[in-house]
Amino acid sequence: xxxxxxxxxxxxxxxxxxxxxxxxxxxxxxxxxxxxxxxxxxxxxxxxxxxxxxxxxxxxxxxxxxxxxxxxxxxxxxxxxxxxxxxxxxxxxxxxxxxxxxxxxxxxxxxxxxxxxxxxxxxxxxxxxxxxxxxxxxxxxxxxxxxxxxxxxxxxxxxxxxxxxxxxxxxxxxxxxxxxxxxxxxxxxxxxxxxxxxxxxxxxxxxxxxxxxxxxxxxxxxxxxxxxxxxxxxxxxxxxxxxxxxxxxxxxxxxxxxxxxxxxxxxxxxxxxxxxxxxxxxxxxxxxxxxxxxxxxxxxxxxxxxxxxxxxxxxxxxxxxxxxxxxxxxxxxxxxxxxxxxxxxxxxxxxxxxxxxxxxxxxxxxxxxxxxxxxxxxxxxxxxxxxxxxxxxxxxxxx
Ligand SMILES: O=C(O)[C@@H](CO)OP(=O)(O)O
Ligand SMILES: [Mg+2]
Numbered sequence: 168x169x170x171x172x173x174x175x176x177x178x179x180x181x182x183x184x185x186x187x188x189x190x191x192x193x194x195x196x197x198x199x200x201x202x203x204x205x206x207x208x209x210x211x212x213x214x215x216x217x218x219x220x221x222x223x224x225x226x227x228x229x230x231x232x233x234x235x236x237x238x239x240x241x242x243x244x245x246x247x248x249x250x251x252x253x254x255x256x257x258x259x260x261x262x263x264x265x266x267x268x269x270x271x272x273x274x275x276x277x278x279x280x281x282x283x284x285x286x287x288x289x290x291x292x293x294x295x296x297x298x299x300x301x302x303x304x305x306x307x308x309x310x311x312x313x314x315x316x317x318x319x320x321x322x323x324x325x326x327x328x329x330x331x332x333x334x335x336x337x338x339x340x341x342x343x344x345x346x347x348x349x350x351x352x353x354x355x356x357x358x359x360x361x362x363x364x365x366x367x368x369x370x371x372x373x374x375x376x377x378x379x380x381x382x383x384x385x386x387x388x389x390x391x392x393x394x395x396x397x398x399x400x401x402x403x404x405x406x407x408x409x410x411x412x413x414x415x416x417x418x419x420x421x422x423x424x425x426x427x428x429x430x431x432x433x434x435x436x437x438x439x440x441x442x443x444x445x446x447x448x449x450x451x452x453x454x455x456x457x458x459x460x461x462x463x464x465x466x467x468x469x470x471x472x473x474x475x476x477x478x479x480x481x482x483x484x485x486x487x488x489x490x491x492x493x494x495x496x497x498x499x500x501x502x503x504x505x506x507x508x509x510x511x512x513x514x515x516x517x518x519x520x521x522x523x524x525x526x527x528x529x530x531x532x533x534x535x536x537x538x539x540x541x542x543x544x545x546x547x548x549x550x551x552x553x554x555x556x557x558x559x560x561x562x563x564x565x566x
Pocket of ligand 1: 206207208209210211312322363399401467519520521522523
């Protein structure tokens, strides 16, 4: 019933106005799934390869589609993803492109769910999923590679950890985003928005910490549940010639560890992603040792959703959490393997969007399917609210 009868690929727009790959998968009994690949700006050095969409589509049509159509069942995700890997033949999807691979992988999952008549989160996660919902990490202020002339730290993320429901959490983040705008106004600071819809003011990181702290406390007082915040430092982007660059100032790796540890305590941070360069497993381990009992130290560029890199990290205690981005590795099966390896080792797996996104909602289902404690998928702006609104619908559906 779920045998794939057609896979079509096309170029569509992403939120930055760049082309990306969209896939449609059809099955024998009329099941249909559509998904589009997201795209990063602050990409990790070890991510699977994103090819220019036209090339990725041509290569996938040549190599992958013949191995899928009439050959593979969309309901069998492992089989779909093994066919994609077989068609590509490389470690990093450099032949058909991780963008084609992930679009097909996600579209097949949706087609499989469609035939089974199950919501995607249940098809991926099984009958017992849908009880727990992730806390959304909402990007409120940011800079780095996502906005010019703004903060050095890439993302300041609201985390409504005490919200009684996913819907209240989603609205709390939107309120923090609105409150941050008022505080910027009060201080006479103009702010455009970065790629993910976060405010991108030309302020120091120090001032961004203050604004974030104030916005979060105000909304916490108003709503009456605990809201904290966290960071994606995206430190690999700042690391050059052995030091971290904060505008004209620099920090040595030891100073960077001290700085992050101080910020964790000063602001009671609940989450810190990529505090150090993507090759510094030891630095990650030292920081995790110092503050890992009170915050999540999450590896994004460090692990790139890759089980081999995660295993190395586990060996040295490099983090207590991993960011999962399906397009970093190319298939849903690979992403699930990373989640499972992490959770077998007591680490949290956080599901994430990319800075370049589409209206695709797969990651909302993935977060519920994997029982993720957090999902990072922005706060406002259509391609972000697509996922947040889907989470609200899933919660409604599962109730
Ligand atoms: O660094 C990150 O975590 C992401 C998403 O916020 O950014 P990008 O997609 O540009 O890598
Ligand atoms: Mg990151």
